Amino acid sequence: MKLKEIEILSQDNPKFPSLLKEISSSPKKIYILGELPDDGLIKIAIVGTRKATVDGRLIAKQFAQSLSRTGAIIVSGLAMGIDTAAHEGAVAVNGQTIAVLGNGINEIYPRQNENLAKKILVSNGAIISEYPPKSPSLPHQFLERNRIVSGLCIATIVIEAPERSGALVTARLAAEQGREVFVVPGPINHPNYRGSHQLIRDGARLITSVEDVLEDLNLEPLNPKSNPPAGGQNLKLQNIKDKNQLLIYKTIQEVGQPLNIDKIIKLTKLEPQTVNQSLALLIIQDLIKETERGYII
Numbered sequence: 001m002k003l004k005e006i007e008i009l010s011q012d013n014p015k016f017p018s019l020l021k022e023i024s025s026s027p028k029k030i031y032i033l034g035e036l037p038d039d040g041l042i043k044i045a046i047v048g049t050r051k052a053t054v055d056g057r058l059i060a061k062q063f064a065q066s067l068s069r070t071g072a073i074i075v076s077g078l079a080m081g082i083d084t085a086a087h088e089g090a091v092a093v094n095g096q097t098i099a100v101l102g103n104g105i106n107e108i109y110p111r112q113n114e115n116l117a118k119k120i121l122v123s124n125g126a127i128i129s130e131y132p133p134k135s136p137s138l139p140h141q142f143l144e145r146n147r148i149v150s151g152l153c154i155a156t157i158v159i160e161a162p163e164r165s166g167a168l169v170t171a172r173l174a175a176e177q178g179r180e181v182f183v184v185p186g187p188i189n190h191p192n193y194r195g196s197h198q199l200i201r202d203g204a205r206l207i208t209s210v211e212d213v214l215e216d217l218n219l220e221p222l223n224p225k226s227n228p229p230a231g232g233q234n235l236k237l238q239n240i241k242d243k244n245q246l247l248i249y250k251t252i253q254e255v256g257q258p259l260n261i262d263k264i265i266k267l268t269k270l271e272p273q274t275v276n277q278s279l280a281l282l283i284i285q286d287l288i289k290e291t292e293r294g295y296i297i
Contacts, residue, residue, distance in 0.1 A: 006105060006133060007032045019043070023151040023177050027130035030148075033105050034126035037096045042219065043073040045149050045174070047167040048082025048159040049192055056082060056160040056192065058280055059184060061089035063157060065286060066210040068095025070219075075100065075152050077145060078113050078127070082159050082167070087116055090123070093286060097125045100149045102142035104135035143169055150174035155217060157182045157207070161195035168195045171204065180217060182207045209292055240287065244270060245278045249287060249297070258294030 009016045010029045018039055020026055037043070044067055046060055064074045064086045074090040076083040078099035090097035097120055103109050105127050108117045117127055130148060131141065146169050150156050156174040158181065161167040171181045181204040186193035200206050207213055240246045251267050252259055259267070265275050279295060282288045288295050 005033055009036075015039075017152055019153065020148065020151045023147060025147055026151065027148065030128050030130055031105050031132065032126055032128050034121040035124055036126050036128070037073045037098070037124075041071065041073050041096075043075050043098070043153040044213070045075040045153040045156040045170065046082065046086035046159065047076060047146075047149065047156060047161075047170045049162055049165055049167060050079050050081040050083075051162075051192070052081035052085065052160050053190075053192060056186075057085040058284065060085035060159050061092070062283060062290065063159070063184075063210055063213075064089025064095070064097070065093045066289075067213070068093050068097075070210075070214070073098060073125075075149055077102070077142070077149055078108070078110075078117065079142075079166075080110060080112065084113060084116065087113075087120060091116075091119045091125070094123055096123060098152065099125070099127045100145050100152070101127060101129040102131070102145040103129065103137040104131050104133040105129045106133040109137045142166060146170040147173045147177075150179060151177055153179060155180035155182060155213065157184070157213065158196055158199060158204070159184045160186065160192040161199065162192050163194045163198075165195045168199065171199055175204075180205065182213055182216070184208065211292070240282075242278065242281070244268075244274055245282055245287075248275065248278050249282060252288060252295055253297050258291055258296050260294040264295065 008029055008031055011021055046064055060082045068074060068090045074086055074097040076086040087097050087099060099120055108114045146166060150170050150173045156171055158167050158171050174181050183196050183199045183204045183206055185206055205216055240249055247268050248264060265272055283290060288297055
């Protein structure tokens with residue numbers, strides 16, 4: 001990253017994020033690559049473990065995509081696992097996302113996410129840090145930056161937080177800052193959800209869909225993107241190369257109403273494992289959506 005691209009904002013600058021200025025331990029200044037989204041736009045954090053499961057990463061990506069489509073800004077820490085999936089979900093639908101680093105922003109950490117960082121900037125997002133350029137990555141700084149992740153946002157969503165997870169720190173900081181904390185539940189015996197379930201016992205809100213988030217925050221969709229023209233469906237069909245995915249897509253399209261997985265298996269006569277894998281890939285490609293009533297185009 002080129003140092004000349006870095007902008008420095010102090011608290012007395014009108015561009016300094018207003019929500020971040022409200023917290024008790026607000027940084028005196030922040031260093032920025034890219035452009036901070038409009039201060040009036042809703043910002044929601046998505047955080048979780050670095051050692052995320054495939055399902056956890058998929059959930060994070062889906063939530064980020066759906067929230068981005070409402071006009072919300074996704075905030076996370078650019079770490080591997082849930083953070084990465086959240087940022088990827090936002091940029092996949094041309095949404096804006098903010099990555100908060102625990103080191104100087106002249107170097108992206110972890111290195112594996114350098115390409116993702118570039119995509120964030122291309123999508124008019126921002127990479128920020130309270131640490132001056134060339135500051136090394138020190139363990140305590142990643143915990144300190146969590147207050148900025150939550151401080152920028154009206155709410156934090158936790159996906160897969162084991163015991164002693166950094167995501168638990170972010171959630172508790174969010175609660176202390178007077179912000180909402182939402183938690184996606186998981187299997188009761190899975191270690192990745194032990195911290196998540198404790199947060200729910202402690203009073204965090206259990207959610208299973210983006211609609212839950214919008215409802216609990218009393219939000220209407222912001223700047224919803226218009227529906228694609230009818231011809232767009234044909235373009236989508238041309239982009240599906242796998243025969244099983246194509247069959248599932250056409251089945252949902254022809255029925256014209258939400259289908260649950262059992263109905264899809266029955267209509268397509270495909271193996272359950274094949275249907276599960278194909279649905280996951282179709283969702284990642286933003287070709288279908290999962291709702292509480294079933295899968296839709």
